[in-house]
Amino acid sequence: MIDDLHTDPLVRAWIEAGPDRASTEFVERTLAPIPRMRQRRSWRITLGRRAGPLLMSAAAAAAVIAVALGSGLLPKGTPIGGSGPSNSASPALGSYKPTFELTFGDGASARVFHSDPTASVASCNVKQAGPSYALYAGGDPFVNIDFLVGAGAEKPGGASRVAAEIQADDLYVRFDPAILRGGDAAGRSQATVAISTVGSATTFVVDATTPDTRTGRPIHVALTITCAP
Amino acid sequence: MEQELVRRAARGDAEAFDALARDRIDRLFAIAVRILRDHHDAEDAVQQALWTAWTDLPGLRDPERFDAWLYRLLIRGCFRSGRSRRRRLSVVRPLPDADEAGGGTDGPRDVETRDALDRAFALLGTEHRSVVVMHHYLGMPLEEVADVLGVPSGTARSRLHYALRRLRAAIEPVDIEPVVEASR
Numbered sequence: 001m002i003d004d005l006h007t008d009p010l011v012r013a014w015i016e017a018g019p020d021r022a023s024t025e026f027v028e029r030t031l032a033p034i035p036r037m038r039q040r041r042s043w044r045i046t047l048g049r050r051a052g053p054l055l056m057s058a059a060a061a062a063a064v065i066a067v068a069l070g071s072g073l074l075p076k077g078t079p080i081g082g083s084g085p086s087n088s089a090s091p092a093l094g095s096y097k098p099t100f101e102l103t104f105g106d107g108a109s110a111r112v113f114h115s116d117p118t119a120s121v122a123s124c125n126v127k128q129a130g131p132s133y134a135l136y137a138g139g140d141p142f143v144n145i146d147f148l149v150g151a152g153a154e155k156p157g158g159a160s161r162v163a164a165e166i167q168a169d170d171l172y173v174r175f176d177p178a179i180l181r182g183g184d185a186a187g188r189s190q191a192t193v194a195i196s197t198v199g200s201a202t203t204f205v206v207d208a209t210t211p212d213t214r215t216g217r218p219i220h221v222a223l224t225i226t227c228a229p
Numbered sequence: 230m231e232q233e234l235v236r237r238a239a240r241g242d243a244e245a246f247d248a249l250a251r252d253r254i255d256r257l258f259a260i261a262v263r264i265l266r267d268h269h270d271a272e273d274a275v276q277q278a279l280w281t282a283w284t285d286l287p288g289l290r291d292p293e294r295f296d297a298w299l300y301r302l303l304i305r306g307c308f309r310s311g312r313s314r315r316r317r318l319s320v321v322r323p324l325p326d327a328d329e330a331g332g333g334t335d336g337p338r339d340v341e342t343r344d345a346l347d348r349a350f351a352l353l354g355t356e357h358r359s360v361v362v363m364h365h366y367l368g369m370p371l372e373e374v375a376d377v378l379g380v381p382s383g384t385a386r387s388r389l390h391y392a393l394r395r396l397r398a399a400i401e402p403v404d405i406e407p408v409v410e411a412s413r
Binding site for chain 2: 017
């Protein structure tokens with residue numbers, strides 16, 4: 001067999017040649033944002049406390065799919081199911097890239113953030129008859145968005161079926177009025193989503209009011225996300 | 230100790246994750262730069278892998294699988310970077326010598342041979358490059374390579390066979406039979 005380590009010393013030497021250390025600048029640039037990046041654990045933990053085993057299992061599976069798709073971990077057409085390194089069969093979903101405009105507050109004090117085309121994590125998954133997800137992390141100031149639109153959001157009475165966890169610079173909010181992820185107490189947040197599609201691009205316009213975690217006072221959040229191939 | 234660090238990191242301990250990442254980032258970079266043959270693409274792939282590892286770590290069920298899982302994230306980052314690069318343009322970029330890069334081992338001194346291998350490697354897909362690098366650079370058994378890539382071990386073996394045939398053909402002036410790669 002050709003894969004014997006002793007049959008290709010030239011090839012092996014060529015593969016071994018080259019840099020084996022990352023630059024200090026790169027290491028710091030990569031690791032410095034970590035403490036500011038939220039882990040995708042809060043909803044699942046809250047869900048575990050509040051939901052029954054069946055709901056918890058279904059929602060955890062949805063969260064894992066959202067994370068994997070949102071992170072772009074799974075190539076288009078990859079079977080989805082389970083977490084970590086495991087593989088199992090279930091429907092394949094397509095991937096798109098999100099762009100967004102995010103506004104906190106109103107008037108002169110409003111703070112506006114836009115998507116950065118160079119963001120390392122920027123992907124979304126849109127299903128016409130099912131839940132849609134978007135995940136974004138990047139930019140300066142740093143923005144992290146974990147966004148979910150529930151199935152039926154486009155139907156009459158379904159506009160509140162939207163949930164998001166957003167970190168933008170020093171701001172952090174989370175809303176989930178329809179308890180899609182079990183993360184909101186009843187009445188804590190109000191949010192609606194309007195969905196429109198032009199060609200292969202789908203736009204979600206979200207209007208939410210939810211407590212500002214810095215002050216505890218309600219803050220208006222306007223988020224427009226467009227998912228396109 | 231390592232598993233305890235993974236558990237702490239999974240609970241949101243950024244210092245624990247920092248320790249894990251610092252211990253591995255050189256190796257991740259070395260793997261990525263050998264697969265992608267481009268420093269910037271390699272840095273993107275490593276950054277993406279580590280950031281995704283941090284955000285998704287609470288979902289990792291078995292701390293003992295942390296390294297295999299991290300390699301898988303890295304390889305997926307390489308796939309994505311590889312696709313982006315193909316969209317930009319196809320280029321052959323020899324890696325800098327170890328002296329230039331501040332580390333590494335000596336490679337073939339023959340520039341012609343190195344160039345030939347560079348060109349042949351550039352024509353391989355990321356799935357083939359990954360197997361070659363993990364098996365020959367990391368010394369990972371093919372079963373483990375297959376596990377990281379999430380493919381049957383026969384597929385990993387087939388990919389390695391295919392890739393090495395191509396690399397050898399580039400530096401050996403002999404005719405070789407066409408190789409039909411086994412499908413996944």
